Amino acid sequence: MPTYSTPADVNDGFRHLVGILEYSSAHTAAVCKLAVQSANLRPGDNILDIGTGHGEVLALTKPSIGSGMCVGVDAVNGFLQTDAPFRLQRSQLHVAPCGTAETQVHLLLASATHANLPNFIRSRLQRPGILFNAIFAIQILHTIPPD
Numbered sequence: 001m002p003t004y005s006t007p008a009d010v011n012d013g014f015r016h017l018v019g020i021l022e023y024s025s026a027h028t029a030a031v032c033k034l035a036v037q038s039a040n041l042r043p044g045d046n047i048l049d050i051g052t053g054h055g056e057v058l059a060l061t062k063p064s065i066g067s068g069m070c071v072g073v074d075a076v077n078g079f080l081q082t083d084a085p086f087r088l089q090r091s092q093l094h095v096a097p098c099g100t101a102e103t104q105v106h107l108l109l110a111s112a113t114h115a116n117l118p119n120f121i122r123s124r125l126q127r128p129g130i131l132f133n134a135i136f137a138i139q140i141l142h143t144i145p146p147d
Ligand SMILES: C[S@@+](CC[C@H](N)C(=O)[O-])C[C@H]1O[C@@H](n2cnc3c(N)ncnc32)[C@H](O)[C@@H]1O
Pocket: 004, 010, 014, 028, 032, 050, 051, 052, 053, 054, 055, 056, 057, 073, 074, 075, 076, 079, 110, 111, 112, 113, 137, 138, 139, 140, 143, 144
């Protein structure tokens, strides 16, 4: 399995799946559902999904956390522009700045290998003190270099 060090590498590895990611892996929804159930989320929790892809985890978590912040990060802009909004719309959720605190999901373009991902996310959200109650990284860790 190849690993991807830079956003350009991630783009090269995944961009062929833009528009079809949800349908390219039959077991994805079940894996995401199991992970979300395991997290025991509560209203008001903040969640971060790294390598969100088509946003399945975002769609499954947001109803449980209510007005808590729901944030998806991906290095491939096509997933954030196409796949995730399509999936969120099916669950009556909206990409920020649209929607209310109860329906709004934040999508950010960033790589898991960013030198300071926590501070980058906080600055983009304009929430310098935000902490996340659960961080998901599903079907992505094996593509990140060990260092
Ligand atoms: C196999 S898909 C999994 C999507 C989603 N997590 C799921 O399980 O349904 C892998 C996702 O991780 C993203 N990704 C891979 N490497 C990344 C990195 N270094 N930083 C951010 N996103 C990355 C890809 O663009 C793709 O959307």
